[in-house]
Amino acid sequence: MAEVHxxxxxLPLFQGLPRELAVEAGTVLEAIDRLDERWPGFRDRxxxxxxxxxxxxxxxxxxxxxxxETELGTASRVDVIAAISGG
Amino acid sequence: MSKSVLLVGTRKGLFVLESGDRRDxxxxxxxxxxxxxxxxxxxxxxxxxxxAAASEWFGSAIWRSADLGETWEHSSEGIGxxxxxxxxxxxxxxxxxxxxxxxLVGAESAGLFESTDGGKTFSLVTTFEGxxxxxxxxxxxxxxxxxxxxxxIIPHPEERDRFWIIVQGYSLFETTDGGKTWTPRNKGLRxxxxxxxxxxxxxxxxxxxxxxxxxxxxxxxxxxxxxxxxGQTWTEITEGLxxxxxxxxxxxxHDRDTFYVIPLDGGHGRTMPDGHAAVWRTxxxxxxxxxxxxxxxxxxxxxxxxxxxxxxxxxxxxxLYFGTSTGQLFGSTDEGESWSQVGGxxxxxxxxxxxxxx
Numbered sequence: 001m002a003e004v005h006x007x008x009x010x011l012p013l014f015q016g017l018p019r020e021l022a023v024e025a026g027t028v029l030e031a032i033d034r035l036d037e038r039w040p041g042f043r044d045r046x047x048x049x050x051x052x053x054x055x056x057x058x059x060x061x062x063x064x065x066x067x068x069e070t071e072l073g074t075a076s077r078v079d080v081i082a083a084i085s086g087g
Numbered sequence: 088m089s090k091s092v093l094l095v096g097t098r099k100g101l102f103v104l105e106s107g108d109r110r111d112x113x114x115x116x117x118x119x120x121x122x123x124x125x126x127x128x129x130x131x132x133x134x135x136x137x138x139a140a141a142s143e144w145f146g147s148a149i150w151r152s153a154d155l156g157e158t159w160e161h162s163s164e165g166i167g168x169x170x171x172x173x174x175x176x177x178x179x180x181x182x183x184x185x186x187x188x189x190x191l192v193g194a195e196s197a198g199l200f201e202s203t204d205g206g207k208t209f210s211l212v213t214t215f216e217g218x219x220x221x222x223x224x225x226x227x228x229x230x231x232x233x234x235x236x237x238x239x240i241i242p243h244p245e246e247r248d249r250f251w252i253i254v255q256g257y258s259l260f261e262t263t264d265g266g267k268t269w270t271p272r273n274k275g276l277r278x279x280x281x282x283x284x285x286x287x288x289x290x291x292x293x294x295x296x297x298x299x300x301x302x303x304x305x306x307x308x309x310x311x312x313x314x315x316x317x318g319q320t321w322t323e324i325t326e327g328l329x330x331x332x333x334x335x336x337x338x339x340x341h342d343r344d345t346f347y348v349i350p351l352d353g354g355h356g357r358t359m360p361d362g363h364a365a366v367w368r369t370x371x372x373x374x375x376x377x378x379x380x381x382x383x384x385x386x387x388x389x390x391x392x393x394x395x396x397x398x399x400x401x402x403x404x405x406x407l408y409f410g411t412s413t414g415q416l417f418g419s420t421d422e423g424e425s426w427s428q429v430g431g432x433x434x435x436x437x438x439x440x441x442x443x444x445x
Contacts, residue, residue: 009144012120013161044163045145049170049177056144082144 002031002072007082010046014039023078028059029068031078046080056083089445091400092155093429094136095410096124096438101138103156104430109406109420114430118159119150125235126395129442130185137190137206141179149183149192151206155444165209166192166200175214175225181235186242186250195236196225197254199266212266215254220287224257231256231290238394239293243300251294251318258287259294259305261318275321277310293394294318295336297343302372304346306336306394311348313373324373329360335397339422340405344372347379347407347423349392357391364388366397366409368423382426383417390415395438402443410436 001022011017017039025031029051036043046057051068053059059066060079072078093104093112100117101124119140127138136156141147148161168175175196182193190202192209199212215221223229224236235255243249248265251272260269271286282288290308297303305312305321310331312321325331332353339345347368351357359365365380384390390411397409407423410416414433419426 009120013145041148041162041164044148048146049167054144054146 001074002076002078004031004035004078004080006080009082010080013045014042017042025072027068027072028061028066028070028078031072032068057081058083089443091406092129092442092444093408093416094127094129094138094438094440094442095416095430095433095436096127096138096395097414097434097436098123099434100124101127101136101140101150101156102430102433103136104416105155109400109402109418112429115156117434118152118156119161122148122150124437125179125181126183126438126440128183128185128440129444130190131442132185132188133205134444135185135205137183137185139180139183139192141181147177147180147194149180149190149202149206149209162207162209164207165202165211166194168196168198168211168214178227178234179236181238182240184240184242186240187247191240191242191250193237193240193252195230195234195255197221197236199237199240199252201266213269215269218269220257220284223283224254241294241296244298253291253294254287256290258289259291259318272318273321274319275314275323276305276307276312277323279309292334293336295338295346297338297346298340299343302338302343304336304338304348304373306333306348308332309353311336311373324369327376328367329378332357333392334394335392335409337397337399337407340399340401341403342370345370345422346373347397349397349409351391356389358389359391362387362389364390366407366419366423366426379419379423379426381424382419393437395440396436398439398441400441400443406441408439408441410439412436 023031058081095102100121102116104112106112122140122142125139136152138150148163150161192200198214200209202209238255239253241251249263259272273289276289293306303314310325330350333350336348364383400406406420408418416429418429
């Protein structure tokens with residue numbers, strides 16, 4: 001099971017969405033889709049048509065920059081980061 | 088007992104103001120997780136607040152609240168363009184309008200969506216395929232700043248399939264078949280630039296119909312205009328106003344000849360002329376204008392008001408409200424004769440609407 005860490009600004013958008021949770025998935029996109037099944041609309045917040053990660057959303061897998069197709073190991077850590085930007 | 092509910096959309100979320108007497112207002116918010124709000128409205132039929140919002144991080148969504156803002160949900164299910172649709176990208180939802188049991192949503196690139204389940208899911212109505220100028224208005228390099236795409240939806244109060252939309256920087260259109268076909272409604276409008284197209288290429292900022300929907304007023308990039316035939320033809324009525332530029336405008340809900348507008352400097356500043364905040368009113372359909380500034384800041388008030396920034400309520404003596412792009416909200420309950428500031432200091436205001444709730 002991959003361990004997914006989500007940005008705090010994402011949590012209020014979905015009732016009961018925790019900051020950290022375990023997901024069974026082979027890729028980052030699959031992990032996002034698993035979470036979309038539990039929290040409908042979750043995918044739309046991180047992924048735009050293509051599919052592609054939204055411009056200010058970054059994903060790190062095991063501390064390295066990843067993308068939607070990045071493969072996950074059985075004990076991978078996935079960090080979803082909302083870019084520090086805006087004013 | 089009824090109360091007035093003001094929805095103040097800002098660049099940092101939505102605020103809900105309530106008052107029983109239209110003098111003392113309570114302020115709640117910011118809602119919608121402080122996403123930039125492009126338009127927020129209260130659907131009189133369902134009692135639901137809908138807000139069109141777009142986050143730099145999380146994309147676009149329609150937010151909804153069935154309890155006047157206490158709790159919220161959001162959805163963008165179905166709001167997006169198919170891969171095969173010429174590669175159109177959706178940068179934001181920029182307008183939302185409930186009408187006749189459905190919810191209409193406008194977006195950039197210019198497209199119209201509808202929801203028939205109260206904002207839970209959406210389907211694409213049209214991206215205006217085949218319409219003259221479509222390629223240009225969907226090209227960000229050829230759009231005016233703001234990149235609003237379909238910037239306004241104006242439903243006819245009785246005819247379900249008849250409504251008007253504005254494509255920012257290009258045209259007012261009318262449909263009478265629910266969005267299947269569109270007719271440009273720009274005859275008589277001024278344009279001070281070379282024409283790439285015959286029937287479109289007019290910078291329509293705001294269209295404010297009277298209650299009968301035959302009389303309409305329009306603030307254009309160049310000039311104030313009036314129509315007496317539901318937008319089929321327009322006549323300029325700028326004379327007597329300090330500038331020909333502005334965004335916000337509102338028609339008196341009970342008097343088709345009375346109309347309000349906030350002229351702004353037409354340069355790139357787009358603030359109150361000479362730093363003198365004022366609303367201008369005509370009571371004779373544009374033959375003459377009065378400057379209304381009692382209670383407004385008239386010195387060094389370099390504030391602007393955006394296209395959805397002014398609204399009337401529906402009282403017998405209607406209240407008129409406007410919000411500035413720097414976050415001040417003003418109200419008048421005496422037809423604009425006097426004004427007072429409402430609420431606190433807000434983030435930049437993008438949308439003001441008001442409703443009466445029992």
